[in-house]
Amino acid sequence: MKNPSRLSHVRNIGVAAHVDAGKTTLTERILFYTGASYKIGEVHDGAAHMDYLAEEQRHGITITAAVTKAPWRDHLLQLIDTPGHVDFTIEVERAMRVLDGCILVLDGVRGVEPQTETVWRQRSHFKLPTLFFVNKMDRPGADFVRSLAAIRQRLKTEPAPITVPVMELGGVVHLIDQTLIRFTGEQGEMVIVEPCPDPLWVSLADLRESLLLAAAEIDDELAECVLANEAPAPEALRTAIRRGTLAGLLCPCYGGSALRNLGVQPLLDGVLDFLPAPLDRPPAIADLPDGAQESIHMSNDGPLAALAFKVQLWEGRRHVFARLYRGVLKPGDTVEFRTGDGRLQHEQVARLFEVDAGKKTRLDQAEAGQIVLLAGLRFAATGDTLCTPGHVLNLERIATHAPVLGLAIEPAAGTDEDKLLEILHKVQQEDPTLRVEEDPETGQRLLRGMGELHLQIVLERLEREFGLQVRSGRPAVAVRETIRRAARADALFAPPPISDPRQPDRMARVTVALEPLSRGAGERILLKPQILPTGSELTPAQSHAIEEAIKGALASGPLQGAQVLDLLVEVIEVELFGQGSTLEVLAAAAGKAMRQALESAQPALMHPIMRVEVVAPEVSLGVVLGDLQARQAIIQDTAPHGDQVAIQLEAALDTLLGYTTSLRSLTQGRGQFSMEFDRFDLC
Numbered sequence: 001m002k003n004p005s006r007l008s009h010v011r012n013i014g015v016a017a018h019v020d021a022g023k024t025t026l027t028e029r030i031l032f033y034t035g036a037s038y039k040i041g042e043v044h045d046g047a048a049h050m051d052y053l054a055e056e057q058r059h060g061i062t063i064t065a066a067v068t069k070a071p072w073r074d075h076l077l078q079l080i081d082t083p084g085h086v087d088f089t090i091e092v093e094r095a096m097r098v099l100d101g102c103i104l105v106l107d108g109v110r111g112v113e114p115q116t117e118t119v120w121r122q123r124s125h126f127k128l129p130t131l132f133f134v135n136k137m138d139r140p141g142a143d144f145v146r147s148l149a150a151i152r153q154r155l156k157t158e159p160a161p162i163t164v165p166v167m168e169l170g171g172v173v174h175l176i177d178q179t180l181i182r183f184t185g186e187q188g189e190m191v192i193v194e195p196c197p198d199p200l201w202v203s204l205a206d207l208r209e210s211l212l213l214a215a216a217e218i219d220d221e222l223a224e225c226v227l228a229n230e231a232p233a234p235e236a237l238r239t240a241i242r243r244g245t246l247a248g249l250l251c252p253c254y255g256g257s258a259l260r261n262l263g264v265q266p267l268l269d270g271v272l273d274f275l276p277a278p279l280d281r282p283p284a285i286a287d288l289p290d291g292a293q294e295s296i297h298m299s300n301d302g303p304l305a306a307l308a309f310k311v312q313l314w315e316g317r318r319h320v321f322a323r324l325y326r327g328v329l330k331p332g333d334t335v336e337f338r339t340g341d342g343r344l345q346h347e348q349v350a351r352l353f354e355v356d357a358g359k360k361t362r363l364d365q366a367e368a369g370q371i372v373l374l375a376g377l378r379f380a381a382t383g384d385t386l387c388t389p390g391h392v393l394n395l396e397r398i399a400t401h402a403p404v405l406g407l408a409i410e411p412a413a414g415t416d417e418d419k420l421l422e423i424l425h426k427v428q429q430e431d432p433t434l435r436v437e438e439d440p441e442t443g444q445r446l447l448r449g450m451g452e453l454h455l456q457i458v459l460e461r462l463e464r465e466f467g468l469q470v471r472s473g474r475p476a477v478a479v480r481e482t483i484r485r486a487a488r489a490d491a492l493f494a495p496p497p498i499s500d501p502r503q504p505d506r507m508a509r510v511t512v513a514l515e516p517l518s519r520g521a522g523e524r525i526l527l528k529p530q531i532l533p534t535g536s537e538l539t540p541a542q543s544h545a546i547e548e549a550i551k552g553a554l555a556s557g558p559l560q561g562a563q564v565l566d567l568l569v570e571v572i573e574v575e576l577f578g579q580g581s582t583l584e585v586l587a588a589a590a591g592k593a594m595r596q597a598l599e600s601a602q603p604a605l606m607h608p609i610m611r612v613e614v615v616a617p618e619v620s621l622g623v624v625l626g627d628l629q630a631r632q633a634i635i636q637d638t639a640p641h642g643d644q645v646a647i648q649l650e651a652a653l654d655t656l657l658g659y660t661t662s663l664r665s666l667t668q669g670r671g672q673f674s675m676e677f678d679r680f681d682l683c
């Protein structure tokens, strides 16, 4: 990447999917065929190249997004393999943030699954051009056409079929080139391309037609050609499909089987043909300190703009993954950035690395478009924009979700307390969805995360990576509080009179009214009180003091000290007593009024409610449904799903703890489920 014009030959892409669709298996093939790795590591042997964390190998799943490089033809692919399990969605989200395009893998039997929809939403947020790989076409019940229909129906996008798998011939038919591509050799590495036999081509007329119609939507000339029943030139088709893909109007679809080494190389060609180079993407938008916005065009010229998208411990040391959008970065450079809480920081980048899964190689310079690993940064965290000092700007931050599950932990040996705290601090930096809190009443240390698997993996890492034995309690869900009825309270704050006669009495009175709001509304604060006795207005400092006091009261509800949500707080009246109503006194009066109002507004606990999809074999449907009803789940729908049945439901997270194990035993290991946080609600 020495020459910036080479950027047009870079494809910075991710592979994402529902858990178990075969992302890692596909990525292993991509690395092998591109020569980036010399052998194929299989997930089921715990040997996948990208799943390099011991926990990933043990659980057979991808946890951290790994970055790797793979040359294909005269291009360079920068690949990020992302996890499918919902507990690790943050990894998907921050990967999407720095990608230019993605491959979404579907299981050809199951089609579009719940997590496919989640990643689809995430990719849509960043408007990422997308290719589909319909995988596992070797499995009984796999159906390419049905998968295309599911893409159209459930994801509301136009699937443009490019290759159609023909398993019995060990190949795929390329619908643009009218060729049959077969994969032979020990691992499918020998690709034989021949004209597609006529009878086979005729049998695929419908699919070819839907490709032509999709392309015709993009290009008028092509539309005329299709209307006149003429066969368009392959290059014209490619150009139209590329245009449609970059504009997000259609998604090219490929079929095959990663495990059987079938159909992967044409997909790689598709990445070059249809996914954008960094320069094809719209410029990134950055916020400037004066509130204006600036478009950041991908270029080596100009001050640095790089997004830190991930912090990772590497051999116990803190490293930061960053993507450069503008400028170049060298070892020894100082970067300036604004932290999540608004402070301006600057620090020095000691070293730069290029990353290939578990290996890193030193670089003497990073350029726009590259994804690199930086050493030496102690403060830069996920979401910070690294800049040339004096040119600070902010690219859009990465959204994080509040953790919903927690467990109490303590070191097995009491003397390890400090070590535990230090390690948890490090691990937390890597993973913004992990929180460590202390229960103010019991003094217990709580580890909060996104789900059971997430927390379990953290505990395993503490032991393996840091040699620390910990004891943990049972997982407990995070709760929130709300109110059930409107209430009003009036509080006078008046500490015992101060004996000094030169000090006026320190007093203030605040009246607040609370009103319940609908679920998901969060908190709203209305600060337009009537001021007694003057009828004037609050100064900005007074408003700020009252607002902070209200937020403080809402952060710790009357029932369990949890955040109070879904209510409107209105400050109705404030009585000031001259100089004596200092900011502290005003805040104290507002806090007191809030606590009284919350107490009398029928406070109630809210639990995390999850949206769940269970997929189970038909024969186990009865027991699975019975068990779900016993867990008070609300069943919303059951529908055939490939060779199984999919059940959509809603349930409180509390009732789903340990469900993975129960489902496995109810279905002889065949059932699967995935869940996503929906809202906090009364149970």
Ligand SMILES: Nc1nc2c(ncn2[C@@H]2O[C@H](COP(=O)(O)OP(=O)(O)OP(=O)(O)O)[C@@H](O)[C@H]2O)c(=O)[nH]1
Pocket: 017, 018, 019, 020, 021, 022, 023, 024, 025, 026, 043, 044, 060, 061, 062, 063, 082, 083, 084, 085, 135, 136, 137, 138, 139, 256, 257, 258, 259, 260
């Ligand atoms: N029959 C068949 N099995 C496959 C195919 N591709 C992958 N598998 C198997 O499906 C399972 C899941 O594959 P992975 O590659 O780990 O899936 P993943 O999507 O990376 O899963 P996570 O990393 O856990 O999100 C493994 O047992 C694979 O061997 C395929 O084309 N055909």
